[in-house]
Amino acid sequence: MLNIISILLGLVALVLAIPSAIPLLGWGNWIVLPIAILGAGLGALSRSNHGRNFCLVVIVIAVIRLSLGGGIL
16 A cells, blocks of 8 residues: 555656756756655555655656756756
8 A cells, every 4th residue: 555655656746847847947846855755755664666666766857857957946
């Protein structure tokens, strides 16, 4: 059950991260990171690793986008 919740949180974070890739909307990644971290935490508590790994990929995407924009843009 925790794995399904983790995957759903990862999907929400990914849907929010897609528009955040547009210039001047990079601040949205600061909203994406806590959601994805929560999903990764729940995925770590479950038996399966799929949800955790998916959330970790979303975290990496958000961090790379934040680093490209200098943390703000």
